[in-house]
Amino acid sequence: MRPDIMMTRDAATGKVQCLACAHHCRLGEGQAGICGVRRVVHGDLQVPWGEVSGLALDPMEKKPLFHFLPEERVLSFGTLGCNFSCAFCQNWHCSQVGKDPLADARMQPCSAERMIELAKNHNVRAIASTYNEPLVSIEWTAYVLTLAKAEGIHGCLVSNGFFSEEALACLTPLVSAANLDLKCFSDEGYRSLGGRLAPVLAGIRAMHAAGVWIEVTTLVVPGFNDSDSELRQIADFIAGVSPDIPWHVSAYFSTYKMPAEPERTPPERIAAAVERGRQAGLRFVYTGNDCGGVRQEDTLCPQCGQLLIARRGFLVRQKHLDNGRCPRCQHPLPGVFA
Numbered sequence: 001m002r003p004d005i006m007m008t009r010d011a012a013t014g015k016v017q018c019l020a021c022a023h024h025c026r027l028g029e030g031q032a033g034i035c036g037v038r039r040v041v042h043g044d045l046q047v048p049w050g051e052v053s054g055l056a057l058d059p060m061e062k063k064p065l066f067h068f069l070p071e072e073r074v075l076s077f078g079t080l081g082c083n084f085s086c087a088f089c090q091n092w093h094c095s096q097v098g099k100d101p102l103a104d105a106r107m108q109p110c111s112a113e114r115m116i117e118l119a120k121n122h123n124v125r126a127i128a129s130t131y132n133e134p135l136v137s138i139e140w141t142a143y144v145l146t147l148a149k150a151e152g153i154h155g156c157l158v159s160n161g162f163f164s165e166e167a168l169a170c171l172t173p174l175v176s177a178a179n180l181d182l183k184c185f186s187d188e189g190y191r192s193l194g195g196r197l198a199p200v201l202a203g204i205r206a207m208h209a210a211g212v213w214i215e216v217t218t219l220v221v222p223g224f225n226d227s228d229s230e231l232r233q234i235a236d237f238i239a240g241v242s243p244d245i246p247w248h249v250s251a252y253f254s255t256y257k258m259p260a261e262p263e264r265t266p267p268e269r270i271a272a273a274v275e276r277g278r279q280a281g282l283r284f285v286y287t288g289n290d291c292g293g294v295r296q297e298d299t300l301c302p303q304c305g306q307l308l309i310a311r312r313g314f315l316v317r318q319k320h321l322d323n324g325r326c327p328r329c330q331h332p333l334p335g336v337f338a
């Protein structure tokens, strides 16, 4: 059954309040929310439904999820739009539709039932809402993941984590694993992207507490979040939630509204992030994108140092796990490996 639209209505003003993300936009007739996607038409909130901007079988490592069904493929779908407007968005053609006239990605009809059929035909054990921000299409995402769950297929989420409490209550029971961004550690930084820090921190804590397998990604952007102190704050926060949460530090390259220089994250800032992660006590820190020779993609046993998973980019080259445990010392590797 199609879920209820995540909104309330103010009886006095007739305005609609969207509950899909922490912006909680209040919208009059004809107005679109900050995401540019959800809009009030004839008194109702119109939301994405029955369409996808992309549908693909991706390696799980591409999400990135390194400790969740490694080496398996995940059926990935996205829609259009985002509640943030990051100047460094690497997916802006899709995420900024509705806000930037140059963003020209389009949707194609696709039923949720068709997606489940595809997942089953390809023996895929997980479906991910990804590519753009899942929260702007939360009803559609929830419907697809509900059908998936009924078939024993895991639900995954790749999100900026700007959850409302209502969104957390809706999605948490449907999601087995999520990669959530932690883009910086200042409210000012988040406001420059169109968000706020506190809901993101609360979302990471809440999903982890609910038993969702969480991995965190930080795109290391020169001059935005790459100071030693900010990297340390990010790493300390993650370690405070759990030192077993993998932290993906990804290299930035100049795109969208960012200046041409610097063209990419200097390798030494990626190395600094890795070091801050280690100092904070994080057991699994991984580099992503082209980090100019700084490469940390393998998983070692945190107990004895044995190589457990060797990766090159999205490719798993070796996997040595004994029912999710280190074959040498039997220490359990945090994550989902069944």
Ligand code: SF4
Pocket: 018, 019, 020, 021, 022, 023, 024, 025, 032, 033, 034, 035, 036, 037, 038, 083, 135, 136
């Ligand atoms: S999804 Fe977020 S940004 Fe979009 S209308 Fe709803 S509350 Fe506003």
Ligand code: SF4
Pocket: 082, 083, 084, 085, 086, 088, 089, 090, 091, 092, 095, 131, 132, 133, 160
């Ligand atoms: S939150 Fe992600 S998808 Fe949205 S604008 Fe920022 S980088 Fe792009």
